[in-house]
Amino acid sequence: MDSYTLSRVSRRTSAGGIVLDPAFLQAQTFLFNCFPARAQAIYSALSSRNTQLWTYKNGSLVGAAITSHPTAEEGELHFIGIAPELQSRGLGRFFYTALEAQAFSDRRKIIAVTATPAFFESLGFFDRSPPGQKKTERYMLKAL
Numbered sequence: 285m286d287s288y289t290l291s292r293v294s295r296r297t298s299a300g301g302i303v304l305d306p307a308f309l310q311a312q313t314f315l316f317n318c319f320p321a322r323a324q325a326i327y328s329a330l331s332s333r334n335t336q337l338w339t340y341k342n343g344s345l346v347g348a349a350i351t352s353h354p355t356a357e358e359g360e361l362h363f364i365g366i367a368p369e370l371q372s373r374g375l376g377r378f379f380y381t382a383l384e385a386q387a388f389s390d391r392r393k394i395i396a397v398t399a400t401p402a403f404f405e406s407l408g409f410f411d412r413s414p415p416g417q418k419k420t421e422r423y424m425l426k427a428l
């Protein structure tokens with residue numbers, strides 16, 4: 285039977301700032317593959333101490349995401365990716381639902397800036413982009 289696990293990946297670094305945790309590097313590479321054109325943005329999000337990296341596994345890695353907590357009330361989902369060969373089978377919804385319960389349990393609203401608003405709308409987000417906002421940077425909001 286399928287059994288999926290959500291985990292937060294630690295970012296242990298050496299004194300010189302080298303990431304020591306293989307799970308972190310594996311999840312980072314996984315996100316690079318899900319977002320081939322966004323490697324720099326992912327790297328920069330993961331370089332911040334204010335972000336958290338998450339994995340979703342069923343034995344092997346099937347999903348990864350980056351979150352943060354910009355204010356005491358808000359959570360932000362920066363990137364969420366499912367392995368390309370496993371997309372469109374409901375896994376993104378399961379992953380997000382688990383993440384919302386664990387990463388954002390004490391938040392009142394969640395923000396996501398995305399090029400895939402339909403995925404977020406199906407999860408209860410509303411598009412609150414200001415007029416003229418780019419299609420690739422829709423500002424999605426969900427109240428909890």
Ligand SMILES: CC(C)(COP(=O)(O)OP(=O)(O)OC[C@H]1O[C@@H](n2cnc3c(N)ncnc32)[C@H](O)[C@@H]1OP(=O)(O)O)[C@@H](O)C(=O)NCCC(=O)NCCS
Binds near residue numbers: 318319366367400
């Ligand atoms: C977006 C992504 C995380 C969705 O995961 P998934 O496992 O494919 O999605 P699911 O099968 O769980 O679909 C959940 C819902 O979202 C919708 N959806 C998912 N991806 C969509 C897309 N690209 N465009 C439109 N709707 C989409 C599905 O139709 C489904 O809606 P429904 O429940 O009303 O039928 C995944 O496709 C992915 O990793 N894409 C590449 C990276 C990306 O664009 N991430 C999101 C921006 S941060």
